[in-house]
Amino acid sequence: MKKPKVHIEARNGWLKLRWSYCGKRYEFALGLEDGSINRQVAEGKASDIKIDIATENFDPTLNKYRLVTTQPKPAGLSIVTLFEQYIDHKASEGIYPQTLEKYKATLVRLQEFFQKESASSVTKERAEAFKKWYENRINPSTRKPNSSGTVKERLTLLAACWDWAVEEKRLEANPWRTLAKNTKKNKTKPNPFKIDEIPRIIMGFRTDRYYAYYSDYVEFLLGTGCRPGEAIGLKWKHIADDCSSVWIGEAYYRGMEKETKNEKSGTVPMTDALRRLLLKRRPTNLDPEALVFPAPKGGHIHDQDFRNRAWKTVLEKLDIPYRKPYTTRSTLISFWLSQGEDPVVVAKMTRTSVKTIYEHYAGWIKTKVRLPDILDSGEVA
Secondary structure: OOOOOEEEEEEOOEEEEEEEEOOEEEEEEEEEEOOHHHHHHHHHHHHHHHHHHHOOOOOOOOHHHOOOOOOOOOOOOEHHHHHHHHHHHHHHOOOOHHHHHHHHHHHHHHHHHHOOOEHHHOOHHHHHHHHHHHHHOEEOOOOEEOOHHHHHHHHHHHHHHHHHHHHOOOOOOOOOHHHHHHOOOOOOOOOOOOOOHHHHHHHHHHOOOOOHHHHHHHHHHHHHOOOHHHHHOOEHHHEOOOOOEEEEOEEEEOOEEEEOOOOOOEEEEOOHHHHHHHHHHOOOOOOOOOEOOOOOOOOOOOHHHHHHHHHHHHHHHHOOOOOOOOHHHHHHHHHHHHOOOOHHHHHHHOOOOHHHHHHHHHHHOOOOOOOOOHHHOOOOO
């Protein structure tokens, strides 16, 4: 067995330990400010952990390694610094980049509202003030106030951060928990593109001087209803030789290849138009690992860059109200249901749940339900 290594690190002036054991990465915040005396304490804890690993007495709950003596509360620890430390903690756990982006976005809002206020000074009233400010803040992308779903999501992250800080003996109370729990997320009806807007969007990309390159990618999104990350991560090995069908079970998001959002996969039959599109793109010397829709300079399309540059620009030129690229998915689902398709089939082909279809798309479901005419079946005398 290799000699265990426990690293002592300082982040924003606070000491933590980092090591790996049985293939799992661990990070342990000591709650001690960086200094010569506290470094000695950290070295002692690191030694305890190394000995326990070597003798197979390691405590995976880490409770054994917490400081017994109560350390002075870091009253001067700012809200921003605390949340930065929490982001580091979550990053060490290996969360998805997409989730990490939400933490970073929350950090920016904390910097904007609280500035240099200390974490220990946040009361329930101050937390409520932040909530009201954030609810009324205009989102630059939508040019509207933040949705109730976004507000609840941010408050939930803050509640989790304060729970972590309380557990680590950095704070004594959590003013966010009840606030986050009581904040309701309003169910919003999808706002798909209109049928006459779909060909306009596709033609808008095909004829654009700067962004015509993305036209096939956009048409594929609108025609299949797949999630942007699924199309970005699509490889030729996922496509039938005659391009009649596509297997979707992987996605790419900001540097990470992963399974689809709900880990559901499936084979989707292509329409004649989409089959022609894929056949036209199919290389002569095909590399199965090559991307079907690579970025202009190679590699994966960067979803934020595409949205902020190409997508917004083309929609503005067409005078079509802005919706996220993800709206291509709800556009296909709502149109398909409006044509009378069975919701179960739509759910299967779009790799979502029947429950989601009925909860969010009930208004578009046209399937007629009738009782079976058992009384006229000849079986009743």
